[in-house]
Amino acid sequence: MDKIFRVNLSDLTCKVEEVPAEYATLGGRALTSTIVAAEVPPTCHPLGPNNKLVFAPGMLSGTAAANSGRMSAGAKSPLTGTIKESNAGGTTAQQFAKMGIKAMIIEGMPKDDKWLRLHVTMDGVTFEDASDLVGKQNFDVIDAMNEKFDKKIGVMTIGRPGEERLLSANISVKDPDQKIRSHGRGGLGAVMGSKKIKCITVDATGAGKVEIKDTEKFRAAAKVFAKGMLDHPVTGEGLPTYGTNVLINILNEAGGLPTKNFKYGQCEHHDKVSGETMHDTIAGRPNGHTKHGCHAGCIIQCSQVYVDDKGEYITSGFEYETVWGLGINCLIEDLDDCARIDNAMDNIGIDSIEGAVLIAVAMEAGVIPWGDGKETLRVMNEEIGKCTPLGRILGNGTGSVGAAYGLTRVPVVKNQGIPAYDPRSVKGIGITYATTTMGADHTAGYTIATNILKVGGFVDPLTKEGQVELSRNLQIATTAVDSTGMCIFVAFPALDIPEVLPALVDMIAARFGVEMSVDDFVGMGAKILKMEKAFNTAAGFTAEDDRLPEFFELEPIPPHNAVWDFSPAEIDEVWNF
Amino acid sequence: MKITVKLFAGFRDNRFKMAEQDYPEATTVGDILSSLNIERPELGVALINGRHVLPEHVMVDGQTLSLFPKVGGG
Known part of the structure; x- marks a missing residue:
């Protein structure tokens, strides 16, 4: 029997509720948006006690249906001020569905300053002390949880930018290979941080089959x-074969590839970072994988494992929008540099679209030289990742950078960065x-x-x-x-x-x-x-x-x-x- | 007439990336596909100067034709 877990941070309780009849056939975005619309006051501050963070696996998640393993996260977005749903692969959608958790609603705000880890089991949610995890970035949190439990533990985590409630912060989800997929857009990591939740662990022991x-x-x-x-x-x-990055060349040929912060529609060095080049690069290196799935049961396999020339892991889930944002819109011509920046964004836990779009505006502002991949990597790790004053201006998103530097070419709608298509x-x-x-x-x-x-x-x-x-x-x-x-x-x-x-x-x-x-x-x-x-x-x-x-x-x-x-x-x- | 043909994604396999080739007057996009042993249903998108063209499109001397198989992403 499916149930809803209602996690109240104000009194540290978890109620296991029956699923209301009107929610019975809903899932994913339909369910997170229905719950947010019903329970969150639209005018509330997104980082205040009245916002709620809702997780819901899709209607078909956990079943044998191909490609059905995505989890939706919903809330009022602190980046846009609108309702938000962001879905991601990883392992938690299938875990939740098989555990019969139709949705988990996280509400309220802890009374003290203590950081928490929510531990989800078949019986409900317990509130664990997370003070040993505070300040850690995502890969260290995943390693620590794998060590504390085992590799089967589901993990949803925020990095330091999430703790500090920066508006580009995402919620990172462990994937089947112990790497990261992301509830990327809309700053949901800041909502999690506002509720003092550093990490959510999911122990699916006892889970059955989806009915x-x-x-x-x-x-x-x-x-x-x-x-x-x-x-x-x-x-x-x-x-x-080529991943989503196959789009670089076709958008370039069509004149719709935003280049140098949306100044041009074509980019001279497009082929250096194209999907075709990326495929050949990965295929020509030891340990590289051109195919990879973001969740068990994916039969498309559009992801990849990107390695350096010695075969050392750099990143995975290296998407067109991120490669475009760094390689084309920021003019960073070295694909390895772009991959390292992508990995840094996974590690510190910021949306890799917002992260790339805001860097282009920062380059326009003169904060980083155009095309400088090494400096961009430093800024990710040392400024945004450590939430320095500059890191906060940048990490609060594209609109924040544009406002701080008085620019007009600031590609946002409702304060969210515009992605890879002009x-x-x-x-x-x-x-x-x-x-x-x-x-x-x-x-x-x-x-x-x-x-x-x-x-x-x-x-x-x-x-x-x-x-x-x-x-x-x-x-x-x-x-x-x-x-x-x-x-x-x-x-x-x-x-x-x-x-x-x-x-x-x-x-x-x-x-x-x-x-x-x-x-x-x-x-x-x-x-x-x-x-x-x-x-x-x-x-x-x-x-x-x-x-x-x-x-x-x-x-x-x-x-x-x-x-x-x-x-x-x-x-x-x-x-x- | 001289036509520059640019191939992308799987169309490059056992062919080329970019080549300037000689074609007779009134050659169509479809004729060029045939000359490359690309079946019509394999074609995703053909572009000239950033505009989509159909296989019936008649080429003009000096044009560049970009050919893509069916691809997607996002």
Whole structure:
């Protein structure tokens, strides 16, 4: 029987609650956003006692469904001030699901200054002294927990920037290889730090199997679904071979690769850090792995283990957005330098998108020379990682750096850094950045699929026509998919192969023993998206917040010399559903 | 006429990264794919000057054609 763990830090209790009927078929983003919307006052201070941090595995997490091992974390974001859901791979989603933990709600604030480790077991949560872990960065915390328990222990942790409540702080999750995946965006690590939780350990001893109401239906649908993943060229071949970084060259050719803090749309040295180069680099070194999964049961394997020329581990989960941010937008041409900075961001526990975008603004400000990978690595470890005064200005995000240095080319929406696709030359993604409930977030409605990659049809990236509808439909569908525990890359086959989405919905219906159509599933996405929007409105956001920074209208970006040219009324049409 | 062809991702396997090649007048993108033994369904995206083009597109002397298999990420 699934249950909800309600962890109250004010009186250090954990109540094990029954799952309300209306939450029974929810999971992931649908559940974290529903709980945050129901229980968190929208106007509360995100770092104050009224905010809550909610973890929920996806609807299908812990089952045999391929690619379903992602955990959602939700709260009011201290970076954006909006509702936030950030999902990650690792091991905890499957642990929670198999332990029957539908959600863990962390509320209140400890009365004293003592740092805590929450220890989650089948019976509930205990409150352990974490004073020996304070000041440690993430890999040391993971090592200490592996030593204290064993390698099977699930770990969610924050580094020093999280302890100090810097707004780029993430929540790091141990992956099956004892490395790190991240609830990256929106500063959820600062929320965890505000509640004095250094680390959460998960002991799944006694966990059973996730209950499936209709096993035959589930098995049949799971087979169709997995076949779709393997048959589609993006998930079956492109992603496993080159990783997400395959996008560097295609965005460069299309003129949508933001370069030198969004000044240009193409970068001369693009091939030095491209996915093709990264593949050849890893394949040519001892101990390198070009394929790697972020959770058990992933059949796409888009991650990798990146090593140096002697075969020593540098990083894993080295994503396009991070490589773009460092290698292109900061002009750091050495891929090994970029990999070391990525690893440093994992270790200190900051979002590697926000971290890379803010460094480019710091370079524009003259804090770090353009292209200086060694100095960037030092700044990560010694300034942001140690929360020096400069580190705090930087570690509070892209908007903070721009404000501190009086700059106008500050790529943020709702104070969250804009990732790796220029909205002037890929206009659909600009609509997503402007309007998503999450602050600038490419995954919230990934129009790149259709604007650039010709997946799910084609909408010309340089014209305004069709972009609002494209972004709206993808934002609704993504909200639904983010609730399943599925990796968002299942969308590539789902957009092209007609059997995939019905198979996904059939698995959910079979899991819970309910009737569910594709329309019901998408309708759930629309309902949750509107609920998130209503939370933001109640928190004080208006249509005027759904805008891109002015510089996108004023500065044409080569090679297409495109500007952002949507009127406010055109943008607001996204919400007409 | 001279056409520069740039290949990406798996299209580079056993072919090349970039090559300037001679083609007859009125050559289409599809003709170039055939000359490279790339089947139409393998093509993800073809770009000229940062704009998407279809296999029917007729090439002009001096143009650069960038060819990608079906790839994605994000």
